[in-house]
Amino acid sequence: MRQRRSKLFRHTFEQAAVGLAHITPAGRFLRLNRRFGDILGYSPAEMLKRTFQEITYPDDLETDLAQLQQVLAHEIQSYSIEKRYIRRDGSLVWVNLTVSLVRRPDGAPDYFIQVIEDITPRKRVEEALRHSDERYRRLFEEAPVMYVITRNQAGLPIIEDCNNLFLSKLGYSRAEVIGQPLTQFYTPDSCAKLLEGGYQRGLEGFFTVEERELLTRTGRVVPVLLRALPETTPEGQVQGTRAMYVDIGDFKQMEATLRANEERFRQVVASISDHIYVSEVNSEGRFLNRYISPNVAKLTGYPQAEFIANWCYWGSLIHPDDREVAAGQIERLSRGQSSEVEYRLTRADGQIIWLRDSARVESEGPAKIIYGVVSDITGRKRAEEALCESEQKFSTLFQRAAFAATLVSLPEGIMVDVNEAWLQLSGYTRPEMIGKTTLELNLYPNPEDRARSMAAFNQQGWVRNQEVALRMKSGEVRILSVNSDWVDIGGQKYILNTAQDITERKQAEERLAYQASLLANVNDAIIAADAQFILTAWNPAAEQMYGWKAAEVLGKLSAEVVRSDSPAQSRAEMIRTLAETGQFQGEVIQYRQDGTPFPVEARTIVLKDAAGKTTGYVSVNRDITARKQAEMQLAERQKFLEAIMVTIPDIVYLYHVQQQRHIYFNKDMESLLGYSTEEIKRMGADLILKEVHPEDLPRVMNHIETLAKTQGNATYELEYRIKGKGGNYLWFYVREQVYQRDQAQQPEILFGVCQDITERKQAEESLRQARERLETLSRQLLEAQEVERRRLARELHDEIGQSLSMVKIDLHMVQQLLQPTGLTKPLNESVDLVERTLQQVRALSVELRPSLLDDLGLVPALRWYVDRQAQRGGFTARFEADPLPERLAPELETVCFRLVQEALTNVLRYAQANQVDVELKLGQAELHLLVRDEGVGFDAPAALARAAQGGSMGLLGMQERAALVGGRLEIQAAPGRGAEIRATLPLKYAAPAEAEA
Numbered sequence: 001m002r003q004r005r006s007k008l009f010r011h012t013f014e015q016a017a018v019g020l021a022h023i024t025p026a027g028r029f030l031r032l033n034r035r036f037g038d039i040l041g042y043s044p045a046e047m048l049k050r051t052f053q054e055i056t057y058p059d060d061l062e063t064d065l066a067q068l069q070q071v072l073a074h075e076i077q078s079y080s081i082e083k084r085y086i087r088r089d090g091s092l093v094w095v096n097l098t099v100s101l102v103r104r105p106d107g108a109p110d111y112f113i114q115v116i117e118d119i120t121p122r123k124r125v126e127e128a129l130r131h132s133d134e135r136y137r138r139l140f141e142e143a144p145v146m147y148v149i150t151r152n153q154a155g156l157p158i159i160e161d162c163n164n165l166f167l168s169k170l171g172y173s174r175a176e177v178i179g180q181p182l183t184q185f186y187t188p189d190s191c192a193k194l195l196e197g198g199y200q201r202g203l204e205g206f207f208t209v210e211e212r213e214l215l216t217r218t219g220r221v222v223p224v225l226l227r228a229l230p231e232t233t234p235e236g237q238v239q240g241t242r243a244m245y246v247d248i249g250d251f252k253q254m255e256a257t258l259r260a261n262e263e264r265f266r267q268v269v270a271s272i273s274d275h276i277y278v279s280e281v282n283s284e285g286r287f288l289n290r291y292i293s294p295n296v297a298k299l300t301g302y303p304q305a306e307f308i309a310n311w312c313y314w315g316s317l318i319h320p321d322d323r324e325v326a327a328g329q330i331e332r333l334s335r336g337q338s339s340e341v342e343y344r345l346t347r348a349d350g351q352i353i354w355l356r357d358s359a360r361v362e363s364e365g366p367a368k369i370i371y372g373v374v375s376d377i378t379g380r381k382r383a384e385e386a387l388c389e390s391e392q393k394f395s396t397l398f399q400r401a402a403f404a405a406t407l408v409s410l411p412e413g414i415m416v417d418v419n420e421a422w423l424q425l426s427g428y429t430r431p432e433m434i435g436k437t438t439l440e441l442n443l444y445p446n447p448e449d450r451a452r453s454m455a456a457f458n459q460q461g462w463v464r465n466q467e468v469a470l471r472m473k474s475g476e477v478r479i480l481s482v483n484s485d486w487v488d489i490g491g492q493k494y495i496l497n498t499a500q501d502i503t504e505r506k507q508a509e510e511r512l513a514y515q516a517s518l519l520a521n522v523n524d525a526i527i528a529a530d531a532q533f534i535l536t537a538w539n540p541a542a543e544q545m546y547g548w549k550a551a552e553v554l555g556k557l558s559a560e561v562v563r564s565d566s567p568a569q570s571r572a573e574m575i576r577t578l579a580e581t582g583q584f585q586g587e588v589i590q591y592r593q594d595g596t597p598f599p600v601e602a603r604t605i606v607l608k609d610a611a612g613k614t615t616g617y618v619s620v621n622r623d624i625t626a627r628k629q630a631e632m633q634l635a636e637r638q639k640f641l642e643a644i645m646v647t648i649p650d651i652v653y654l655y656h657v658q659q660q661r662h663i664y665f666n667k668d669m670e671s672l673l674g675y676s677t678e679e680i681k682r683m684g685a686d687l688i689l690k691e692v693h694p695e696d697l698p699r700v701m702n703h704i705e706t707l708a709k710t711q712g713n714a715t716y717e718l719e720y721r722i723k724g725k726g727g728n729y730l731w732f733y734v735r736e737q738v739y740q741r742d743q744a745q746q747p748e749i750l751f752g753v754c755q756d757i758t759e760r761k762q763a764e765e766s767l768r769q770a771r772e773r774l775e776t777l778s779r780q781l782l783e784a785q786e787v788e789r790r791r792l793a794r795e796l797h798d799e800i801g802q803s804l805s806m807v808k809i810d811l812h813m814v815q816q817l818l819q820p821t822g823l824t825k826p827l828n829e830s831v832d833l834v835e836r837t838l839q840q841v842r843a844l845s846v847e848l849r850p851s852l853l854d855d856l857g858l859v860p861a862l863r864w865y866v867d868r869q870a871q872r873g874g875f876t877a878r879f880e881a882d883p884l885p886e887r888l889a890p891e892l893e894t895v896c897f898r899l900v901q902e903a904l905t906n907v908l909r910y911a912q913a914n915q916v917d918v919e920l921k922l923g924q925a926e927l928h929l930l931v932r933d934e935g936v937g938f939d940a941p942a943a944l945a946r947a948a949q950g951g952s953m954g955l956l957g958m959q960e961r962a963a964l965v966g967g968r969l970e971i972q973a974a975p976g977r978g979a980e981i982r983a984t985l986p987l988k989y990a991a992p993a994e995a996e997a
Contacts, residue, residue: 016035018035018116019036019038021033021036022112023114029052055086056084064081067081068099071112072101078099080096098115100112141164145165146245147161149243152240158181158182172185186213199228203238214245222249226244228243281334285334301349319346333359404422404425405497406418406419406497414436427474445471483498484496522541525545527621528617535553545623546592547592583605585602602620602622650755651665651752652666653666653752658748662684674725707736734755858896858920862897866900867879870916899969902958904916910936927985927986936975937979938973
């Protein structure tokens with residue numbers, strides 16, 4: 001039944017639709033179901049390595065931890081909050097979190113139960129709803145019409161809400177309007193219409209559009225057009241109206257103006273300059289004049305009577321090239337079709353004018369009446385010709401302009417034209433640009449520049465000298481100064497963009513700014529004076545060097561501030577040099593404000609105007625106190641180094657790489673290798689190529705190649721063997737670096753120090769052999785110890801254990817025989833003593849060598865031992881192990897078991913832990929062992945140091961056991977943070993051959 005409930009719990013835990021997790025009081029995940037990991041995007045293994053604090057959004061952590069502390073303090077049993085977690089991909093997920101605490105029998109916290117439900121979709125809906133409400137309110141407030149929402153109160157409309165336009169139009173504040181009857185803001189006539197049924201029609205939804213009059217605070221009447229709709233509750237019940245008012249005051253004024261204009265139009269028609277005619281096409285198809293306006297004489301220069309008498313007279317004046325156009329119009333008019341054409345006509349004075357002839361046809365019985373207007377469009381035609389010429393000039397200017405220019409259509413933002421300067425700048429061809437947008441061409445490396453330009457243009461209608469970074473076809477980014485304007489071409493609006501490449505200017509500005517920054521931050525004193533030696537500039541370095549602030553010295557004579565300790569002859573020489581060469585450089589002794597002398601390297605130049613007249617002086621003064629001290633120290637060190645070169649026991653040399661010869665070496669090269677100076681110089685590169693040991697030559701050549709490739713002054717080290725003149729090989733430790741490079745920055749001269757380490761190498765070889773023998777002895781000792789433990793365990797269990805069992809049986813038999821005699825009490829004590837001794841013998845046998853390890857293998861033995869130690873120590877133990885495909889080598893199983901045994905023994909003795917984890921994981925070629933506790937911890941480096949001094953052999957013994965099978969042991973611990981021991985052991989362990997004693 002218990003197994004069934006456990007299985008049911010695990011099934012429920014894993015298959016739950018919500019995320020479930022058990023978490024330690026410190027926040028680390030103990031176990032969790034699949035849904036918990038799916039919500040956060042982590043695998044269960046990844047989650048077990050984290051704490052809930054690490055994946056909680058920082059703004060939500062404080063609230064969560066505060067609730068957690070209340071649970072721990074028994075203030076609340078559980079809590080639920082909405083919070084954000086950080087998913088594995090970095091995105092945020094909203095969850096509804098419920099937390100409760102499971103306590104141990106003694107009331108101490110054991111673990112937390114967390115239940116999470118993904119509420120991200122709900123949060124997104126709530127955010128969208130909030131944005132929707134904001135958009136509605138913004139639309140309501142910014143609408144171009146007046147909005148008023150009322151509620152019906154006994155047939156009277158009471159204002160519940162209104163927009164800002166209603167308030168501004170009438171001149172009231174919101175507090176003065178809300179809650180007032182709408183009639184308070186109507187004229188009496190409009191109030192009567194509202195109360196006589198207008199409001200009721202609005203409530204019923206039958207109100208169309210009507211005119212009303214509103215009253216402002218000052219009493220001014222505002223004529224409006226009203227549209228009212230019923231306002232309903234969410235349940236559909238009508239509770240008032242939603243009224244929209246459009247101010248039609250301007251329209252009313254326009255109506256009055258229109259009526260006045262109609263009268264004036266009649267008068268204008270009488271005085272119109274255009275020629276108006278009325279013709280008739282009779283049933284026979286003949287054209288007859290009905291009316292010819294007097295303006296025909298003014299238009300053509302011929303008498304009106306000529307045209308009245310002869311209908312065809314007009315056609316005789318049409319330009320010969322345009323008579324076909326006029327004939328086409330007559331043909332259309334005869335068929336009853338309206339027509340408008342443009343043609344030229346020759347006036348009586350010989351001037352040719354352009355006319356637009358517009359005519360429409362109306363039927364009048366069998367006849368057709370033609371109403372026509374002839375307008376002089378000569379001016380327009382001339383303007384069009386001028387415009388065409390202007391457009392040609394614009395196109396020529398556009399294409400030949402020295403600045404880059406583009407023409408962009410609206411609203412698509414498509415390139416319709418680009419000039420040659422833009423093509424040369426951008427590297428694109430015209431077909432690559434035309435028809436594309438800046439987004440499609442990916443011109444903006446920074447999208448914010450495009451958004452900023454568009455915002456400025458939309459707000460102002462133009463852009464001036466805006467600096468924008470654009471990407472050229474090559475990928476290079478150039479800085480352009482852009483101007484944008486509206487242009488009208490053929491009635492179509494475009495954006496004309498012109499740009500100047502200011503990349504070099506910006507770079508120059510940056511260089512100037514950089515130079516100005518250098519001037520302010522340079523360590524040299526920069527001092528300027530006018531032609532009379534009055535100080536005009538004093539940088540921060542000068543303030544620090546001389547002790548004078550700029551405000552204290554500017555305007556003073558330079559000799560009063562910058563005092564020099566030089567004879568009059570030297571000063572005269574300096575002035576003469578400045579006058580002859582325009583500059584001076586030298587070392588002088590100058591004084592600070594406090595009178596302290598110091599050496600200065602001074603560089604002074606003369607400033608002159610275009611006419612060659614001296615306008616001032618600039619000095620760059622450098623405090624060379626440190627350099628002078630360094631020169632003195634360098635001289636001392638040079639003597640010291642010369643003495644070292646003579647006495648140093650190592651070889652010191654300079655080697656010319658390109659000439660392949662030693663250009664310097666001390667006497668030790670001769671004494672160590674046995675070659676004379678002439679022989680070493682003559683051998684050159686052969687000293688390396690021929691005398692280096694063949695096994696070391698590849699490393700030496702690689703070392704030389706590395707030096708050739710290096711760009712810095714790094715020092716490279718190498719150990720190799722060189723054959724001396726006597727034929728014996730000597731070991732050398734060599735340290736080399738590039739001492740000098742040629743103009744191509746290739747290594748030219750190498751500096752090296754070569755130390756004879758032959759005796760050290762021999763000692764290291766002896767030490768290695770001794771270490772191998774020691775490891776072999778240690779391995780044999782441990783193996784012998786395990787054999788002896790196994791034998792003793794078997795003897796204790798089989799011999800002494802069985803003997804004690806027989807004694808116990810015999811004592812029980814004696815008890816039965818002597819029971820009536822009253823001697824049972826001593827016998828009972830003897831039986832108990834034998835029983836305790838038997839248990840101690842069995843426990844000792846197990847401690848020496850558990851039979852499970854030999855009989856069943858490593859995993860069962862560890863599981864048994866971990867459970868046994870947990871019962872003894874009163875802590876909770878978790879043991880996890882991957883299934884092993886086969887038995888491991890006996891040596892490897894023994895090492896693993898002894899490591900766990902030693903670690904758990906330390907936990908029992910010192911850790912005071914409540915939880916211990918033991919894990920055995922199988923890798924591809926390694927076995928990974930982990931023992932972790934949450935106890936008091938310890939200082940791992942200090943403990944290892946004490947062990948190395950003989951204070952404790954436990955940790956060193958563990959490291960040695962791991963090393964003897966080719967593994968490694970890591971110990972991580974700190975006071976108050978528990979301890980963690982990790983061992984990595986090779987699966988394919990092969991015992992090494994025993995070294996000879």
